[in-house]
Amino acid sequence: MTIKGVFVWDDTDWLSDPEDRFGFRATWKVKRVLAKEESVFQEVAVIETEGFGKTLVLDGVVQTTEKDGFIYNEMIMHVPLATHPQPADVCIVGGGDGGAAQEAVKYSSVQAVDMVEIDRKVVEVSQRHLPEVAGFGEPDPRIRFVYEDGTAFIKERENAYDVIAIDSSDPVGPAAVLFEKPFYQDAKRALKDDGILVCQSESPVFHPEVLKRVHHTLRELFPVVRTYLAAIPTYPGGVWSFTLASLRHDPLEADGQRLVTAGNRYVNHDILDGCFRLPQYVKELLS
Helix, strand or coil, X not given: CCCCCEEEECCEEEEECCCCEXXXXXXXXXXXXXXXXXXXXXXXXXXXXXXXXXEEEECCEEEEECCCHHHHHHHHHHHHHHHCCCCCEEEEEECCCCHHHHHHCCCCCCCEEEEECCCHHHHHHHHHHCHHHHCCCCCXXXXXXXXXXXXXXHHCCCCCEEEEEEECCCCCHHHHHHHCXXXXXXXXXXXXXXXXXXXXXXCCCCCHHHHHHHHHHHHHHCCEEEEEEEECCCCCCCEEEEEEEECCXXXXXXXXXXXXCCCCCCCCHHHHHHCCCCCHHHHHHHC
């Protein structure tokens, strides 16, 4: 059983990232393919790699891994949830692997998490074959799975959420609209008066134009906008950005004691304090 992006070299299967950026392309040694299913949207697969363990792959593009997926999921959820003084209603747009939702329900104040994923197959395959990310056993009852286009879902909401996390894939194909101003305007309307929006905003090294556009667009809509970084080996270049946009609460002034650290493998108080301290090249990019 083969999947998109896999080639054979020296009698070994390798999965190669389809994007060639600055002459750089990531490649993973494949031990075996655990699952491969076709949805109406894409090829959904889970492979076992030699170094990063079980890995979710969509149309040949690595999304998350057993080895380091926790870094991304903790960073996209804990920073906004620790910034908001009492987050109760959360929406995750995308995030079909389930990892972000698992982090959200660590907060006792969270009453409901709407996980809006357009592709049901991503959720089903992740739950069956990648529980290390999706979670073992039955999902927390606070998580509601909504299989719908995230843009349409958000457009119909108003004053509904304390935190909206846009856990999207790269800005190509159907996910491209999740990086555009009309969607951010709809998301702002879907937030409560003191709500917080957070999104993954790509690599500052490999996709600086995306990060710059996201940051500047959100600054047009929100009074508080902060970009922060994390080291995630799986993603191109190993440095990844997130951008938080808030209607009231500034993460630089938040009470760090609200951060839930139990069970975390990456985010702690030092990370929460330090992730907003940007290197000079990123500051200049965002200025």
